[in-house]
Amino acid sequence: ENVLTQSPATLSLSPGEGATLSCRASQSVTTSLAWYQQRRGQAPRLLIYDASIRATGVPARFSGSGSGTDFTLTISSLEPDDFAVYYCQQRGSWPLTFGQGTRLEIK
């Protein structure tokens, strides 16, 4: 199975700052990678798919990049609602797998 490793596990930042979250796959997924946001007590929400395509309704401050095994989710200027847990998921092969998550917390 393709193991996804996210870093850092926790990121402490202030509103207005930029955030960079990383996801590394143990095997290449080309660009078949998605990012999800999960706020406390809520179901996950799709942010990015195909490594860099924003889902419908996702603000432009969210962007994704990468290919192969290394991927990045960037949030350009954090807003209060952005403090949540972020997961990457590879869609390149079965079984589908998620990273363990990065918790973005208010500093």
Place this chain on the structure above:
Amino acid sequence: EEQLLESGGGLVQPGGSLRLSCEASGFIFSSYEMNWVRQAPGKGLQWVAALDPSGHVPHYADSVKGRFTISRDNPKNTLYLQMKSLSAEDTAVYYCAKDRPRRTELWGQGTLVTVSS
């Protein structure tokens, strides 16, 4: 509005069985691949199973293969997850989710399964 509503969760003893249901509305259910994803208390997301639109091609996580069965009734707009030989490690919120190519775009609110004696 597109919606997914899970049901069937609850308390079950170790070794027991349970069937989860997910009723879809607001979209053409028979056109989409569907998934189950779970989340143990305080833990991350774990993909469980997926089923193609026809209901003939399932995929499973290794941890549930042979114990869980995903199925669907397209005329009833309903997805199922039959779970057997349950253990404490299966305790989680189970989410039903709708897929489009290379992404999961819609999630239900989840149903909690607790395996305990």
